Amino acid sequence: MAAIAQAQPNIALIKYWGKRDTKLNLPATGSLSITLAALWTRTRVEFDESLRHDELRLNGSQDPAARARTSACLDLLRRLAGTTTRARIDSCNNFPTAAGLASSASGFAALVVAADAELGLALDRRTLSALARHGSGSAARSLFGGFVSMAADHRADREDAVAEPLLDAAEWPLAVVVAVTSHTRKSVGSGAGMERSRHTSPFYPAWVSGAAADLTAACAAVQTRDFAALTAVSEHNCLKMHAVMQSSQPPLLYWSGTTLDCLQCLRALREREGVEVFFTSDAGAQVKAVCLPGAVTRVAAALADIPGVEQVLISGLGEGAQLVNDGEAI
Numbered sequence: 001m002a003a004i005a006q007a008q009p010n011i012a013l014i015k016y017w018g019k020r021d022t023k024l025n026l027p028a029t030g031s032l033s034i035t036l037a038a039l040w041t042r043t044r045v046e047f048d049e050s051l052r053h054d055e056l057r058l059n060g061s062q063d064p065a066a067r068a069r070t071s072a073c074l075d076l077l078r079r080l081a082g083t084t085t086r087a088r089i090d091s092c093n094n095f096p097t098a099a100g101l102a103s104s105a106s107g108f109a110a111l112v113v114a115a116d117a118e119l120g121l122a123l124d125r126r127t128l129s130a131l132a133r134h135g136s137g138s139a140a141r142s143l144f145g146g147f148v149s150m151a152a153d154h155r156a157d158r159e160d161a162v163a164e165p166l167l168d169a170a171e172w173p174l175a176v177v178v179a180v181t182s183h184t185r186k187s188v189g190s191g192a193g194m195e196r197s198r199h200t201s202p203f204y205p206a207w208v209s210g211a212a213a214d215l216t217a218a219c220a221a222v223q224t225r226d227f228a229a230l231t232a233v234s235e236h237n238c239l240k241m242h243a244v245m246q247s248s249q250p251p252l253l254y255w256s257g258t259t260l261d262c263l264q265c266l267r268a269l270r271e272r273e274g275v276e277v278f279f280t281s282d283a284g285a286q287v288k289a290v291c292l293p294g295a296v297t298r299v300a301a302a303l304a305d306i307p308g309v310e311q312v313l314i315s316g317l318g319e320g321a322q323l324v325n326d327g328e329a330i
């Protein structure tokens with residue numbers, strides 16, 4: 001018996017960068033994301049009493065480095081199910097892994113959905129979101145589709161740091177064009193990068209104290225489908241996060257020259273040609289252009305023309321993590 005789940009990565013428009021508590025993986029800032037449709041992780045989970053430890057295969061190869069984090073997240077589900085049986089986990093992505101395209105978000109979301117089914121727990125989405133957060137903060141958001149918000153927690157038991165759906169994908173069908181400028185793994189992962197920023201960036205306190213206002217403004221822009229307002233707050237929030245990264249010690253510079261060329265190109269398209277598009281970028285050199293569906297062709301062509309852009313991916317907004325049929329390929 002095995003369960004297979006599929007989850008799509010999400011792209012944060014208002015970013016989570018910084019932890020309030022590393023043990024519980026609690027975010028210091030709230031966030032707002034859009035879940036993609038075209039990119040996915042599929043994960044097969046099978047519990048097997050003959051295993052002495054969990055086995056993880058990522059894109060066909062054993063991945064001992066990622067195993068500890070995966071096992072720690074599975075332990076939470078095992079505890080709820082009252083079992084210690086180890087699992088065989090087979091996971092694959094149809095997009096570059098650990099390169100700033102949120103593979104840990106879709107990875108942990110798919111993991112908890114498959115493990116929940118395989119253990120017969122039937123947990124609600126809110127609980128699954130909290131469990132995915134323990135694996136990776138951004139994964140809490142991939143349990144839901146469309147526009148998703150996640151507040152920094154307030155409750156004493158701290159388990160309110162979970163994502164919530166804000167608007168369905170069909171209610172405001174934006175598109176995302178991803179300019180892949182590098183297929184290599186990032187040198188400093190998000191978790192380590194955030195901790196470095198928290199301890200060393202002189203801008204970190206201002207970043208954290210401004211996050212709630214950005215989240216409120218972005219949620220209002222989504223509710224009223226105000227693309228210009230969402231553009232303004234999202235680009236500003238992204239650039240503030242990169243200012244925090246770049247002012248950390250040693251500095252975190254995730255961008256390449258090509259990344260900057262893409263950002264300038266998207267600004268020029270908007271300011272000179274009136275194309276409804278804005279940029280965002282995470283802990284990697286890729287650029288994500290968020291646009292109205294009518295702008296996709298123009299945006300994709302402009303990004304593909306930039307020297308150094310290796311691939312352009314186009315996606316609409318998609319659904320949250322779901323179980324898939326046993327027959328579907330991994």
Ligand code: DP6
Pocket residue numbers: 011012014015016017025031104105135136137138139190191192282283
């Ligand atoms: C820049 O969720 O990968 O993509 O909780 O340590 O696993 P961990 O971090 P992760 O960080 C995501 C950072 C970001 C912004 C975002 O997605 O909100």
